[in-house]
Amino acid sequence: MKKFRKHLPAYITAAALLILWQVIAMLINAAYILPSPVQIAVRIWELREPLFTVHTPYTMLVTLLGLLISVVLGIALAALMDRFETAERALYPVIVTTQTIPITAIAPLFVLWLGYGIWSKVLVSVIITFFPITVSLHDGLRSSKRESEELLQTMGASRTAIFFKLKLPGALPSFFSAIKMAVPLSIIGAAMGEWLGSQSGLGYFSKRMMTQLDGAGVFAPVVILAVCAMLVVAVISFFERKLLKWRKEM
Amino acid sequence: MILEFENVTFGYGDRLILENISFSIPKGGITAIIGPSGCGKSTLFRLINGLEKAQSGRILYQGRPIEGQKGIAAFMPQRDLLMPWRTALKNVTLAFELKKRRDGKQAAYELLERVGLKGYENVYPSELSGGMRQRVSFARTLAVGGELMLLDEPFSALDSLTRANMQDWLVSQMKQLDKTVLLVTHDIDEAMLLGDRVLLMKGSPVGGMLSADVSQIAVREDIYKAAKLRTELLDALENGGER
Structure with a gap:
């Protein structure tokens, strides 16, 4: 109840925006240009069968695969750059450069390379998400104080012990922030990959509805994408609270 | 003598901190090391800890060079x-985890009880x-073990009341412990109250130690009875170590 009260202003704003949208859509009265929220809701219900049994699971699989690979890659890169200064100097600029690549422009190539299957979409998702994860984790690992490291050294800790006892736990908060930032990105990446060449997935579905001038049908998968992103972030927040209990007390 | 510095020279880059310095610390009791801030008090600890290496001279622990001797000192940082x-x-x-000691948890319980944090x-x-927090830090330092304890201005971050309490508390703790303590401080009163002897760092770069016996000072009031010594030490501190 207290939580509800805290978020009340946000609910009111959202409701007001939805009502505004509904009114404008009704005034325009052309669903292929701007479908109303009610029309979208109805369309989701009508299309529930293909949306929830085929396309949503597909997109979520792409998202989770992309996220998983990004996390593994991000941890490996961040740890490597933290351990070896040469690695940092060699990799960091390259990693930053990957972010200047217009993914949308080259993603069709991925389809060419990896085919219409799931991996071309996963690649798009990974390229978009591994960056925030790597950079945040890298900063998190570096945030441990030099004097803490030296204290552990005087206690006889090896470099590996310092990494696992000091650096990694210290980097966990930034790691979770990064993952929460990466989830929506990886969903966008998945949808974008599907949009550019796929035979299933919410991005593909949205594109197909577009060709049929079905405005509400275009929006239906978009709404589902947003809800999925929120659900995944909520799950991650749950684990964050469990693991970072100590932060509550600060 | 548990610890000896023999003609030790050390500096960072071309800034010389310690120049050909020799002194020794007897076993047991508290030796307070004082000197103006930035004179290299913490550097002494870094040398003993093995975080830095002397450029020339030797540091001996129980008569043998400290290189290669592990776990001789437990360090308690300022913060x-x-x-x-x-x-x-x-x-x-x-501290026990790093030493892979199995019964660490039980021992840690006992240490926390000892520092009054049951x-x-x-x-x-x-x-x-x-x-x-400083008491937990002290318990952690005890957990590290070793016969030498290096305390680097352990109470300087505390407010004056807490600080006075902690000083009295440390004195009572030390009575029960069989340790040799080196305490770095910039506070003369703290040095006189806690220390059995005071070593004052002379010169810049530090070229030697001025030694004073303050073992007769056991409680806070004694400091004022030893006003003459206090003034002398204070003057020495201001004049770079010359009495």
């Missing part, structure tokens, strides 16, 4: 440096007061 994600107990067990085992550092 507690407790890990915020570990409870008080876990911060103490850390009942606070599962509390995070952010919920403890400054004085309590």
Whole structure:
């Protein structure tokens, strides 16, 4: 109840925006240009069968695969750059450069390379998400104080012990922030990959509805994408609270 | 003598900190080392800890060079440096974990009880007061073991009341412990109260130590009885170590 009260202003704003949208859509009265929220809701219900049994699971699989690979890659890169200064100097600029690549422009190539299957979409998702994860984790690992490291050294800790006892736990908060930032990105990446060449997935579905001038049908998968992103972030927040209990007390 | 510096020279880059310095620390009791800030008090500890290496000269622990001797000193830093994600107990067990000691938890319980923090085992550092955090830090230092304890201005970050309490507390703790303590401080009163002897760092770069016996000072009031010595030390501190 207290939580509800805290978020009340946000609910009111959202409701007001939805009502505004509904009114404008009704005034325009052309669903292929701007479908109303009610029309979208109805369309989701009508299309529930293909949306929830085929396309949503597909997109979520792409998202989770992309996220998983990004996390593994991000941890490996961040740890490597933290351990070896040469690695940092060699990799960091390259990693930053990957972010200047217009993914949308080259993603069709991925389809060419990896085919219409799931991996071309996963690649798009990974390229978009591994960056925030790597950079945040890298900063998190570096945030441990030099004097803490030296204290552990005087206690006889090896470099590996310092990494696992000091650096990694210290980097966990930034790691979770990064993952929460990466989830929506990886969903966008998945949808974008599907949009550019796929035979299933919410991005593909949205594109197909577009060709049929079905405005509400275009929006239906978009709404589902947003809800999925929120659900995944909520799950991650749950684990964050469990693991970072100590932060509550600060 | 438990610890000896023999003609030790050390500097950072071309800035010389210690120049051909020799002194020794007898076994047992508290030796307070004072000197103006930035004179290299902490550098002494870094040398003993092995975090830095002397450019020339030798440092001996129980008659043998400290290189290659492990775990001779436990270091207590100026700021507690407790890990915020570990409870008080876990911060103490850390030292045992690094030594892969199995019974660490039980030993940590006992140490926390010894420093008067029974009942606070599962509390995070952010919920403890400054004085309590320093006591956890002290317990962690005890957990590290070793015969030498190096305390680097352990109470300088505390407010004056807590600080006075902690000083008295440390004196009572030390009576029960069979340790040789080196205490670095910039506070003459603290040095006189806590120390059995005072070593004052002379010159810049430090070229030697001025030694004074303050073992007769046991309680706070004694400092004022020893006013003459206090003034002398204060003058020496101001004049770069010349009495």
